[in-house]
Amino acid sequence: MQPDLSPLDSALGDDTDGYLLDADGTDSTQRYLSGFDAPDPFVTCYTPDGVHLLVSGLEYGRATKEARADTVTRLSAYDYRDRIGELGRATGRGAVVADFLADHGVDRVAVPGRFPLGTADGLRESGVAVRVDESDAVAELRAVKTAEEIEHVRRAQRANERAMAAAESLIESASVVEGVLHRDGDPLTSEAVRREIELTLVREGCALDETIVACGADAADPHNRGSGPLRADEPIVVDIFPRDTETRYHADMTRTFVKGEPTETLREWFDLTDEARTAALDAVEPGVTGEAVHDAACDVYEDAGLPTLRSDPDAETGFIHSTGHGVGLDVHELPRVAPDGPELEPGNVITIEPGLYDPDVGGVRIEDLVVVTEDGYENLTEYPVELVL
Incomplete structure (x- = not known):
C-alpha cells in the first residue's frame, strides 16, 4: 500500500518543515507513515520531499527492504551510543535526531500529541522548534481508506x-x-x-x-x-x-x-x-x-x-x-x-x-x-x- 501523504504538506504550513514520529511499529501513525514495523522505537520524518527513517543497526537491513521511505539511516551514523552516554538517554537521543533532521533540511517539526517528552526536550535543547499537531493530521488522513x-x-x-x-x-x-x-x-x-x-x-x-x-x-x-x-x-x-x-x-x-x-x-x-x-x-x-x-x-x-x-x-x-x-x-x-x-x-x-x-x-x-x-x-x-x- 502506498498512501498519498501529500495532504500533510498543507498541515505543515509555512512554519514547519517536517512531521516527526518517534515510536515503535505498534503505533498506527508510525506504521502508516513509514510502512515499517519494529518492536523498538524508531524515527520517521515526513517532508514534502520524502519520508526519512532513522533506525537501529539491528533494523537497518529490514527497513531498507520493507519501509516506504526515501532514505534510511542508522543511529550509529550520528555516534548514538557515545552521545547518550555523554548527554543521557533522552537528551542524547534528541541531539542525534536533531542532527538527522538537519541533514534533511528540517529545523521546525510538528509532532502528534503523544510524542515522547524526552525526545521533544532534547530536540528543543538542540535548537529544533517542536509544535504539537492539534489537528491530528495523520489521523484525518488515515480516516479515508484506499x-x-x-x-x-x-x-x-x-x-x-x-x-x-x-x-x-x-x-x-x-x-x-x-x-x-x-x-x-x-x-x-x-x-x-x-x-x-x-x-x-x-x-x-x-x-x-x-x-x-x-x-x-x-x-x-x-x-x-x-x-x-x-x-x-x-x-x-x-x-x-x-x-x-x-x-x-x-x-x-x-x-x-x-x-x-x-x-x-x-x-x-x-x-x-x-x-x-x-x-x-x-x-x-x-x-x-x-x-x-x-x-x-x-x-x-x-x-x-x-x-x-x-x-x-x-x-x-x-x-x-x-x-x-x-x-x-x-x-x-x-x-x-x-x-x-x-x-x-x-x-x-x-x-x-x-x-x-x-x-x-x-x-x-x-x-x-x-x-x-x-x-x-x-x-x-x-x-x-x-x-x-
Whole structure:
C-alpha cells in the first residue's frame, strides 16, 4: 500500500518543515507513515520531499527492504551510543535526531500529541522548534481508506464472522441445567466462549487483545468483558474486534444472543435496536455528518420513549454511547459517528452499533461494519441478525 501523504504538506504550513514520529511499529501513525514495523522505537520524518527513517543497526537491513521511505539511516551514523552516554538517554537521543533532521533540511517539526517528552526536550535543547499537531493530521488522513486498505478490513471481517459463528455454535449447542448453560457436563462460561473465539481467530491469521462475551447484568455495561457461567433466557452480548496479524487492520462486529426464551422487554429492545441500526445505515452516504447518522439511531429510541445521551446527557440506562466510530489500523479511529461527527467521505470505514442497556434487563447491541461509497455505503458485514438460538 502506498498512501498519498501529500495532504500533510498543507498541515505543515509555512512554519514547519517536517512531521516527526518517534515510536515503535505498534503505533498506527508510525506504521502508516513509514510502512515499517519494529518492536523498538524508531524515527520517521515526513517532508514534502520524502519520508526519512532513522533506525537501529539491528533494523537497518529490514527497513531498507520493507519501509516506504526515501532514505534510511542508522543511529550509529550520528555516534548514538557515545552521545547518550555523554548527554543521557533522552537528551542524547534528541541531539542525534536533531542532527538527522538537519541533514534533511528540517529545523521546525510538528509532532502528534503523544510524542515522547524526552525526545521533544532534547530536540528543543538542540535548537529544533517542536509544535504539537492539534489537528491530528495523520489521523484525518488515515480516516479515508484506499481500496487496498478496505480489502484488508474485509479480510479481517470474514475471519471475525467465522469466530462469531464458532461462539454462536457453542452457545446454541449448550444444554440448560437449572437455568445455566452447560457444555460436556460443565457450566459454559464467558471465558470458555472467548477461548473458542480466540482459537478460531488464531487459525484465521488474526489476533486480538480482548473480546466481550457478557451475559445478563454484565451486558448492561457496554465494555464489560463478561465472566462466569452463561445463563439461559438472558442476553449474551458478543463483541469481537480482531486484528489481522499480517496487515494489522481491524474488523469489528457485535451480535446479541439468547439461549432460551427472552423476556418481552428484551425482545422489544432487540427489535428496536435492529430498527435503529437500519435507520442509521439508511442515513449513511457521502456528505452526511456522523452526527446525522447518530441522530437517526437516537430518533428510533426516543420515539419509543427510551432515554439516550442526546435526550439526557446524564442517562445511565438506555442508549448510552455513540452510534459508531472509524476502524482501520486502530479499532477506534476517525471518523466519529457521534454528536460531533464530521461529514462522511467515500473510503471511511465505520461501525454502526446502536444498543440499549439496563442492569434490570441486560444489554442489547447489534454492530455492523460498513464502508462509505460514492453513492451510499457497502455493508462489509454478512453475518445474520438473530436473537434466539
